[in-house]
């Protein structure tokens with residue numbers, strides 16, 4: 001790879017041990033993927049934050065990098081951690097888990113990384129423009145940045161995003177190059193898309209169709225939605241679900257996303273109402289949940305307003321978590337939306353989410369969700385049975 005003088009200096013240890021290790025990894029990745037050079041990034045979003053997912057080995061690695069003097073070169077945010085850092089005790093998170101989680105956040109903080117833990121950095125002050133190069137790792141954030149914002153990122157792993165943050169660059173390959181941002185399947189939908197949960201179901205189905213040839217993340221879908229105009233929240237649910245079921249890092253929606261670039265002979269696939277109904281039925285394993293969780297990906301202010309209005313009409317009786325970034329929570333506190341949710345039985349939960357929190361250790365057995373991504377991971381990562389449906393269908397189950 002051609003490296004600049006500054007990159008060579010990092011590789012030879014002139015900028016400290018952490019940057020040296022990070023640059024070694026970036027160069028190795030660049031060679032594997034055939035990158036000619038590095039490209040500067042404007043931000044990083046780093047996964048591998050919850051103690052539940054990275055464990056002691058991950059914690060030791062982060063402490064080591066921090067002790068080597070690693071400091072980030074670009075604004076860098078974290079993925080959700082394993083707990084709400086302010087409410088963990090009253091919410092019943094295990095103290096041994098909390099202790100390790102705080103050590104992880106401290107190690108990241110020592111490296112200059114903002115301990116804003118969210119999968120929606122674009123709602124929390126880090127919103128890249130079209131064609132801007134970034135290194136993000138949480139799969140729904142990657143999908144949103146590439147597809148809805150038109151920014152350019154590969155689906156980084158936690159370590160490679162951290163390396164990119166420490167060096168300020170990432171290898172120039174994959175979705176950083178325009179020629180690779182081409183749809184290889186056209187999706188038509190003959191089904192009702194009324195709520196976010198419908199977009200989640202659609203995303204799960206299309207993600208699965210995209211890997212029918214066994215290759216994950218390579219078949220970029222392009223949607224023709226015939227007059228429908230999904231907003232950012234719907235697109236957020238769609239992308240998160242496709243990333244979960246098919247590792248899809250980029251998609252296009254005709255007339256809505258900034259890019260529309262489809263291979264001339266791309267095959268057409270259809271999603272029918274029958275498929276959507278069958279999947280919804282399959283995801284519903286129980287009549288009633290002991291926990292309701294919303295905000296996967298983390299909720300926007302518009303979603304919080306919708307939830308507040310529903311709860312004002314009928315308060316919730318079961319435990320309800322609404323997962324948000326701390327930045328959105330702060331605005332919701334200032335404008336009173338948070339209070340309206342809390343007065344009617346809901347709890348706003350920041351820094352974490354239903355999937356990376358240790359729900360299984362907190363006594364929960366069955367969780368209600370409206371998100372395709374949460375429905376994919378809760379059974380395997382949290383040993384949860386599922387109730388799946390539209391907001392109105394799950395709030396009072």
Ligand code: F3S
Nearest residue numbers: 119140296297353355
């Ligand atoms: Fe975000 Fe957690 Fe869902 S990271 S996309 S809320 S599984």
